[in-house]
Amino acid sequence: MSITFLLACNEYDPAAQIVESADYKKAESFFDTNSDSAFYYFNKVVTTSIQPLEIAMAYNQMAVIQYGAGDYFGSQESLTTSLTYLNPKKVDDHACLASDYNELGNTSLKLQRYRSAVDFYDTALKFTTDTSFSISILNNKGLAYQKNRDYSQALKIFEAALVQTTRQKTYARILTNIAKTKWLADSTYNPVPDLRRALDIRINEKDRWGQNSSYMHLADYYLSSKPDSSAFYAKAWLASGIKLDSPDDKMEALEKLIRVSPRPNDAKTYFIRFAKLRDSVETARNAAKNQFALIRYEVEKHKADNSKLQHENDEKQRQVIALVLGILIVLFVAVVWYRKLRLEAKYKLRQNELKMSRKVHDVVANGLYRVMNEVEHHKQLDKEYLLDQLEILYDRSRDISYEDSAVANSSFKEQINALLTPFGTEVRRVSIVGNEDELWDSVGLAVKQEIMLVLQELMVNMDKHSRACNVVVKFEQIENQITIYYADDGIGINGTPNFKNGLTNTGNRIRGIGGSITFDSENDKGLKIHISFPAT
Template identity: 50%
Template structure:
């Protein structure tokens, strides 16, 4: 059944424009496309490209996972899917080849060859299969496939040189008495004439291996040439391979320098690949999280609309019941009296709540912050500790009245110091966007309230979350400011009632005319979003 055609997404085209020169951006837009598209074939193609990017960055296991996702959107019976299917299986073969799972690689190449509809691609898949047999040590099978390539009449010089090199090296690996120098040199001259850099990289590698035991100086020369070409190709793996060959073929006086370059390059490459793996995982997580949030927002909107309908229906029914009722002065007087009583009770509760908040913020959180700082210090400065306790005591005496608020010129360093004081060797704390221009849009009252709120969130994290990573992000929007707290701790079970600290946080942000959005699932961390208007 043919795949339904859909308009090409802007995200897909944007991803293609970044491909192979800004791969992180290409990966982001391909991933974004897969979360919103309904075109199964293009989704599979996007996953295929994402896997190729991950494989190129050395994230082979991540690439396998993405390729399996791609296969779920394709069907062998659909002829329009076969090209992408063949590409997926070839990519899976190359990933397993890189992981040295040669039997699995051969099986995937067989699937790619079976589904291939483009002769040139079929030739590439067969060559890849022969390479796997060669690496496995099954030289007979490898030679059978390479020999078939000679029978093709449509080979160009580059393809012929590739086949010639592969046949010569496989015969030499099978029998070290075989003289492979003539065909290897012939292939090298063809590649030099064609300016085929990848082919030259292969030829220099094979010639270095061939001459290693018999002519080490020749092996060293070809290894040096391979290193030069690999550098031009910006291929760190091939540069490492060339350095290995130089270490093996060079005299002792040169070995140390090549080994130092090898160690430096492999360390740099490992760091870059680890960073790429983390970046790919973060991109996928953020896009998936956004998708989940959008779905939740749709669900919430539907629930609100249904609730609004119920309220309107209830209101209509109430109006029908009230029509004809007696609305007398006694009812008005009774309601007014009740309202006055409630207002008085509310004033009392507000005074109690304000005092309670001050006790909690000044004494409890202040004391806990001092304890946290002592806990994370190797040595305790007694004089500094006494000063902080004395300041805490003086502030506790002033709880009964509101002192005048002092303007702080540099407020962001104060916030940074407050939040980072909760960082430990087990808990990493990251601030994003805590800049002076963010706080310029806040009033003195807002800054005071936000300082208490942030202190409360960090105390709550320290006491309950068991988080390893905490991120607090400050963002300025059109007419509002937003602070987002997130951690990877234990989270809260559904239905958990907020403690006093979190209730105070909600009351404070409401007092600023803002809102608090609390999102947490047990075992999956917590996310708290504070939004309030600019001053």
């Protein structure tokens, strides 16, 4: 059988764009001298390379080595894996695709899967534009039909390939296959002239593998008709197989010699050699299969160990990153919290300042204004009374907190009366309605204090701006709600009330005790204010 032997992807495609790694080059250096080492480094390439085409080529080369060792199933596995790294849409991958499918066809021939072999060869032809390689694939396809005993189809393919070839080695190969096919199709056909012609070409071309094929075909042809001629070519075949170190050729040649040897002793000698070689080859091929599996296991184990180490390093790195992120988060939270505390402290300070400002305004300024008002409108003020009022004002301005005890130490009704009455003058009448002790029994001290300041603010504001002649302040309780009605006949408020510091403080104080305040004013018709808050 003259087939095109397995070709690596890059052996016939110098245009393939790839940068070969150091491991790939080392594997190639061992390819013809040490197949185990070559396989080892090719296997390293497939586990370490980042170039898909280089990985595919490495699997292709591994398939070559496995095929040569008789591991046809292993070779097919490597080839199908090679295909997974190739893209039919990428022109640079086409050469390797053609090689992979051609070699899958060859392994299928060895496994006697002829129909599959034809399909693989057809696919290989789709991916090659190299004329010489296309002719080789056609030759292999013809052999698949020949092995399947479809001799007419085989001859059509061989003859179509023969007219295209310009290389003497290829011509001799196809000529041999044509002669063999014609003889298989017609036992009366004499293939010797064409077989001898092909042998002469191969001798002239120094094609040792081609010569080996010619010796095989001539020994086969003469097996029945001329045993001595068959023995002659079988011996030449055996010698060629020894030179080529081809176990299969040596065994097949010995098998022929056993059948054609005229003397039993010679046949016995050949049989003993055949038996030893067969056992040796079987052992070697099993060992090779195991060795290939071991190499793959060791490389995969090394890869797994590296992956585990990488995973551990990645995990440590993630832990470091997590720790750094945790520290950053803590620092961020601390900064935010610190800024929040500073803002709260500033806010509290501002509130305290505002509170103190309100107290100064309500207690000191309004208190002083009330005393001034009494001096202005009451000509016959007792000097001792005036000094007492000033002393009270002085004490409250020195320690504003004394106001709480002032509210607590006397009747709240009397305190309100004492606050409102002095605002009455010769031209202004202040009327107080509903201010009874029972009204204030359930009201807390802090609320009373705020009411005192609110009323003081309203009366001061009235005295300054209203020009009122009559002022009425009415107190009333309905269920749990105390209402204060204020009304005067002054000039009122023009438009929307202008809440400056005094009225703003008033509104804040009422809201602070859970109450509400509303203003009702018309120009020249006076001002009405409605204040409401819970009694308890």
